[in-house]
Amino acid sequence: MQTYDFIVVGSGSAGSVVAERLSASGRFSVLVLEAGGSDRRFFVQMPLGYGKTFFDPAVNWNYKTEPDPGLAGNADHWPRGKLLGGSSSINAMVWIRGQREDFDSWRDAGNPGWGFDDLLPIFKAVEDNEAGADDWRGRAGPIHVTDNRRNVHPLCQRFLAAGKELGLPLNSDFNGAEQDGVGIYQITTKGGRRMSAARAFLRPAMKRPNVRVETGALATRVRFEGSRAVGVDYCKDGRPCSVGAAREVVLCAGSVNTPQLLQLSGVGPAPLLREFGIAVVHANDHVGANLQDHLGINYTYKATVPTLNQVLRPWWGKALVGMQYLLLRTGPLSMSMNQGGGFFRTDPGRERANMQLYFQAFSTVIPKTGERPILTPDPWPGFSIGLSNCRPTSRGSIMIRSGNPSAYPKIVANAFSTDEDVAEMLDAVKFLRRMAATRVLSEVIAEEVLPGPACRTDEELVLDFRRRSGTVYHPVSTCRMGPDPNTAVVDSRLKVHGLSGLRIVDASIFPGNVTGNTNAATMVTGWKGADLILADHR
Structure with a gap:
């Protein structure tokens, strides 16, 4: 041996x-x-x-x-x-x-x-x-x-402005002196x-x-x-x-x-x-x-302006970004789906941020068998704002x-098994609605697709995030x-x-x-x- x-x-x-x-x-x-x-x-x-x-x-x-x-x-x-x-x-x-x-x-x-x-x-x-x-x-x-600030989709600037409208500071480096605020994510590429x-x-x-x-x-x-x-x-x-x-x-x-x-x-x-x-x-x-583990959910919107959907879905768009990537190693294929994001507190009285934001300049409401439909987004202009809890109290x-x-092990996640986790996620999804209602974002939103305007009461919001939330892959x-x-x-x-x-x-x-x-x-x-x-x- x-x-x-x-x-x-x-x-x-x-x-x-x-x-x-x-x-x-x-x-x-x-x-x-x-x-x-x-x-x-x-x-x-x-x-x-x-x-x-x-x-x-x-x-x-x-x-x-x-x-x-x-x-x-x-x-x-x-x-x-x-x-x-x-x-x-x-x-x-x-x-x-x-x-x-x-x-x-x-x-x-x-x-x-x-x-x-x-x-x-x-x-x-x-x-x-x-x-x-x-x-x-x-x-x-x-x-x-990689510092992506020069390369992100123009809609990211509206996301940043919406955060600022809600009182979140612009943050140029989430790994710097302070984490709170909104900004452009650095990613591990070269x-x-x-x-x-x-x-x-x-x-x-x-x-x-x-x-x-x-x-x-x-x-x-x-x-x-x-x-x-x-x-x-x-x-x-x-x-x-x-x-x-x-x-x-x-x-x-x-x-x-x-x-x-x-x-x-x-x-x-x-x-x-x-x-x-x-x-x-x-x-x-x-x-x-x-x-x-961290749990996340997206709120998705139809837009009145072009998004990455119009680039990544049609065959000619795929051909264009494909050639851009193969020849220059640039363009949407060289980046993450999460171009913008940030951290905020569901209650201003909290000592530090407890929620993470993700901005995606495309939408994937329509599923595709066998893959996450990042490369085949919806046939209409759309974007998503997601969030995940940072320090949940649930244990699995x-x-x-x-x-x-x-044989695969038995994974018992026990998601949202504490009242505290449910309460902070309810506050967080209400924050997403306030962000979408800001002047700078509302003027480019045609309608909320998920969960949709019919989902209004606290009970409906909780049921929705129980049905649609999932891991963000941080066990x-x-x-x-x-x-x-x-x-x-x-x-x-x-x-x-x-x-x-x-x-x-x-x-x-x-x-x-x-x-x-x-x-x-x-x-x-x-x-x-x-x-x-x-x-x-x-």
């Missing part, structure tokens, strides 16, 4: 960073196990092509939650990346760090080294921000961050191509002789000798394989697959493991528990439903970090409580969700986690 110094399970937003950092000195051998395949696919590399990957089983796990009472009984679709780069290869590319208070709360919960001032130097080191370096931004890192964790970190690392990446390799079990992790079993091309870890096994499989793999390996709630005949290596009820879980590693905290092994899975050095030779370095360790998109914080977790590992193996 071949042995490596480190085995990294998962090549996503954290795993790609971990593999690059652990292998950089050349001192250590690193094996990366990735269940999916290559990221070298046209619709992965083309930024707006992620509509094509939204249901594609070749690159997407395509998880579904259990039918959720909080979502009017709907089983929510959960896309997660199944390829090099993980979800950073199929996401919307918006680059948001989160608020200072998010990370300071991690530190104050007993996790030294995880406060905002501790992580800011890493955020800056990770990024190569087109807007330039300052006290908040970095300029020479591996992740190129030269018109997606800047995933694989492109930025893993691909350079793969050129090193001390790095091996196995694709199509589904990890089935972490192997233990007593309480020490010593290797990983995996399946490739239908064959069982085993590999040893001389130093550590590092789980970077994400908030769904990391708790699943731990449970399959005998680490998790003891009654659950015994139910499926899995020998208990270490009992911990919090493996797979404490699931947190991710637990195995059998001992079969190929975290299923193996959360904390000092107490009775309430957490890993300590502040990301070592699994009660075990040795095993760490978790991905978004599952977040003690709480961040205010905004999670990709940036996950990459920084990968960087920080690799530093902690290297410090223990000098």
Whole structure:
């Protein structure tokens, strides 16, 4: 059996960073196990092509939650990346760090080294921000961050003016001194191509002789000798394989697959493991528990002026933007669907923003089978304003439903399961209506399509957002970090409580969700986690 110094399970937003950092000195051998395949696919590399990957089983796990009472009984679709780069290869590319208070709360919960001032130097080191370096931004890192202010659709300016009319400040950098306000999103692209964790970190690392990446390799079990992790079993091309870890096994499989793999390996709630005949290596009820996620909804409008619908829907428009992209790597296909956005407080008395905004200069009310219809929008001019909650109080879980590693786990999201979450979302959708009623937006709105003017009362608004809301793909905290092994899975050095030779370095360790998109914080977790590992193996 071949042995490596480190085995990294998962090549996503954290795993790609971990593999690059652990292998950089050349001192250590690193094996990366990735269940999916290559990221070298046209619709992965083309930024707006992620509509094509939204249901594609070749690159997407395509998880579904259990039918959720909080979502009017709907089983929510959960896309997660199944390829090099993980979800950073199929996401919307918006680059948001989160608020200072998010990370300071991690530190104050007993996790030294995880406060905002501790992580800011890493955020800056990770990024190569087109807007330039300052006290908040970095300029020479591996992740190129594009400043899109010159390239967005003209309707974005009306969105910004509407926010200003409602008292929201214009914000040129949501990762700067303040997060509140409206502005244009920075995105992870470079030269018109997606800047995933694989492109930025893993691909350079793969050129090193001390790095091996196995694709199509589904990890089935972490192997233990007593309480020490010593290797990983995996399946490739239908064959069982085993590999040893001389130093550590590092789980970077994400908030769904990391708790699943731990449970399959005998680490998790003891009654659950015994139910499926899995020998208990270490009992911990919090493996797979404490699931947190952001939930979002769009309000959609028919417009009296042209939108991207008129460009992206007709064959001649597709041909034009296609040629623009192929020849110049510019135009709508080189950007995210979310061009503008921002953060606001549903109650002015709140200490900080609790809702995120998204502006899309096109509409996709009419569904298209097999894809998210970003590239085939509605046949009339339309646009959408979306929002998502930033720090919901609802909690769910991710637990195995059998001992079969190929069986998808049971995802119980428990969306809108607290009165607080329902109340703040009701306030938030009313804010969207006020935004649409501003002078600058109302003069280009022909009608509200979704939910429509018939939806008026609080009860109708709540029922509507239960029916139409869904994940915005930010699950975290299923193996959360904390000092107490009775309430957490890993300590502040990301070592699994009660075990040795095993760490978790991905978004599952977040003690709480961040205010905004999670990709940036996950990459920084990968960087920080690799530093902690290297410090223990000098």
